Amino acid sequence: MELILETLGLAKSAELLSLSPPGWGGNLLRGLVNSLQIAFGAFGFGLIIGLFGASGKLYGGVVLRDLLAIYTTVIRAVPELVLILILYYVGTDLINQVSQALGYGRVEISGVVAGIWVLGIVQGAYATEVLRGAIQAVPTGQIEAARAYGMPPMLLMRRVTIPAMMSYATPGLANLWLIATKDTALLAIVGFSELTLETRQAASSTRAYFTFFLAAGALYLIVTLFSGVIFARIEKWARRGQPSLKGTGR
Amino acid sequence: MKTLRALMQPHRIVLIVLFAALVIWCAVSLRWDWIPDYAPLAIEGLWRTIWILVVTCVLGFLLAVPLGLAQAIGPWYLSMPARMFCTVIRGTPLLLQIWLLYYGLGSLFPQIPWIRSSELWPYLRQAWPYAVLALTLSYAGYEGEVMRGAFASVNKGQLEAANAFGMPRFTAFRRIWLPQAIRSVLPTLGGETILQLKATPLVATITVVEIYSVSSRVRSDTFIVYEPLLLLAVFYMLIAGGINLLFRRFEKQVPGV
Numbered sequence A: 001m002e003l004i005l006e007t008l009g010l011a012k013s014a015e016l017l018s019l020s021p022p023g024w025g026g027n028l029l030r031g032l033v034n035s036l037q038i039a040f041g042a043f044g045f046g047l048i049i050g051l052f053g054a055s056g057k058l059y060g061g062v063v064l065r066d067l068l069a070i071y072t073t074v075i076r077a078v079p080e081l082v083l084i085l086i087l088y089y090v091g092t093d094l095i096n097q098v099s100q101a102l103g104y105g106r107v108e109i110s111g112v113v114a115g116i117w118v119l120g121i122v123q124g125a126y127a128t129e130v131l132r133g134a135i136q137a138v139p140t141g142q143i144e145a146a147r148a149y150g151m152p153p154m155l156l157m158r159r160v161t162i163p164a165m166m167s168y169a170t171p172g173l174a175n176l177w178l179i180a181t182k183d184t185a186l187l188a189i190v191g192f193s194e195l196t197l198e199t200r201q202a203a204s205s206t207r208a209y210f211t212f213f214l215a216a217g218a219l220y221l222i223v224t225l226f227s228g229v230i231f232a233r234i235e236k237w238a239r240r241g242q243p244s245l246k247g248t249g250r
Numbered sequence B: 001m002k003t004l005r006a007l008m009q010p011h012r013i014v015l016i017v018l019f020a021a022l023v024i025w026c027a028v029s030l031r032w033d034w035i036p037d038y039a040p041l042a043i044e045g046l047w048r049t050i051w052i053l054v055v056t057c058v059l060g061f062l063l064a065v066p067l068g069l070a071q072a073i074g075p076w077y078l079s080m081p082a083r084m085f086c087t088v089i090r091g092t093p094l095l096l097q098i099w100l101l102y103y104g105l106g107s108l109f110p111q112i113p114w115i116r117s118s119e120l121w122p123y124l125r126q127a128w129p130y131a132v133l134a135l136t137l138s139y140a141g142y143e144g145e146v147m148r149g150a151f152a153s154v155n156k157g158q159l160e161a162a163n164a165f166g167m168p169r170f171t172a173f174r175r176i177w178l179p180q181a182i183r184s185v186l187p188t189l190g191g192e193t194i195l196q197l198k199a200t201p202l203v204a205t206i207t208v209v210e211i212y213s214v215s216s217r218v219r220s221d222t223f224i225v226y227e228p229l230l231l232l233a234v235f236y237m238l239i240a241g242g243i244n245l246l247f248r249r250f251e252k253q254v255p256g257v
Helices: A002-008 A011-017 A025-059 A062-077 A080-101 A111-137 A140-148 A153-190 A195-206 A209-238 B002-007 B010-029 B035-073 B076-091 B094-111 B113-117 B128-153 B156-164 B169-206 B211-222 B226-252
Strands: none
Touching: A025 A062, A025 A111, A025 A153, A025 A195, A025 A209, A062 A111, A062 B010, A062 B226, A080 A111, A080 A153, A080 B169, A080 B226, A111 A153, A140 A153, A153 A195, A153 A209, A153 B094, A195 A209, A195 B094, A209 B076, A209 B094, B002 B010, B035 B076, B035 B128, B035 B169, B035 B211, B035 B226, B076 B128, B094 B113, B094 B128, B094 B169, B128 B169, B156 B169, B169 B211, B169 B226, B211 B226
C-alpha cells in the first residue's frame, strides 16, 4: 500500500490526510459530521415549514396565501449568503434581547442550531413549492372522499395526502436535500467550522491547497452519490403499486 | 388593468398599506447616512456583479452546448467525461470550487517560471479570472445536464427529414436541432440564471469587489448591520425581477407554444 502511494507521489498527501493529529483527516471528518448534522436538521425543519406552507397555500385564507407567496418569492430571489447573514444576525439579536429581558444576560448560540435555523427557513420556501406541486398532483377525489367521511385534517394529511403525494414529491425533495448539503458550505462564511471551513484552515496552514480541497470535494461527492442511491430507493418505494413510467408516453 | 384589479382587493390594500408603513419606518428610523459615502463604490460593485453574471452565463452556456450534445449523442469517450464533469460540478459546493481554483491554482502558478514571465501573468495575479472561471464551469455543469435533456427531447423525425433532404449535419444542427432545444429549455434557463445571480456573492470571498462585498465593507467600517443587508436584498430582488422579465420576453418570441 505504502509502495503504491510512494510510486504515485502521493505519500505526502496521504500523510497530510491521515486521521491521527499530524494529519488533518480527523478535522475534515469532524467538519463533515457537522455539515451533515446541519443538512439533516435544515432539511427536516424545511420539510415541516414546507408541509404547513403548502397546506396554507392550497387551503388557507387569502391573507395567508398572499403572505406565503411573499415568503417564497423573497427567499427564492435573494442569495442564500445574504439571507444567511440577515437571519443569523436577526436570530442572535432576538434571542439575546429575549434573554436580557428575562434577566439572563447574553447567550452564546451554538453554530449547529444557528445553521439549522437559517438554512431551514431557506429550505422551507423551496419545500413549500415542491410539496404544493406534489399535493396538487394527488387526485382531488381521494382527498374529498376522506373529507366526506369526516376525517380530521391532521389525520387526512397523515393517512391520505402524504402517502399519495410521496411519489410526486421525492424527485424535488432529493434535489432539495442536495441543495441543503451544498448550502452548508455557505456557513463557512459566518465562521461555523463545517467541512469547507475546516478544509480551508487545513489547507492554509499546510499550504497543500489541492490535496485538501480535492479531498473535501471527494467527501461531498460521496455524500451526493450516496444520497442519489438512497433517494432512488425511496422513490421506488413511494411508487410501489403505481404503473411503471417506462413504456408510457412516446 | 387586470393586475390593478387583482391588487384592489381589501386584504391586499391592507397589506400594501402595512408594507408602505414598514418602508417608511425603515426610511425614517434606520440609519442611511452612510449611503452618500459608499454610493460610488456600490455602483461600481453593482456593475461588476452584472458584468460577472452576464459573462459567466454566456460563456457557461457556450460550454454547455457541447457538454449536452456529448451526453446526448456522443460516443462513450466523449459522453463519459462530460457526464463525470457534470456530476462533479453538481455534487460539490460552489464555494469549494471557487476556493480550489483560487487558492489551488493561485498557489501553483507562481511556482512555474514561464507563466510568471508570460503576458497573462498580470491578469492571473488578480482574483477575477478565477471567479469568472469557477462560475462559468459551474453554470456549464448545471446547464450541460439541462441541455442533454433538451437535445434528447427534440423530435428525431425532423432531423431525419433534414438528413433526407441532404442538409449538411452542421447546418441541420444550427437550423433545426439547436433552436428547438434552446426554446424548450428557456423557462429552465431563466431559473438557472437567477440561481447564477444568487451564486455571484460567493466570489466576494476571494476578494473580488462586487455589490455584496461593498455591503460587507459598510458593515465592518461602520458597524451598521441590517441596513446594508436589507438594501442588498432589495438590489438582488430587482436584478432577479429583471432577469425574469427578460426571459419572459424571450419566451414570448417563441411561436406556437
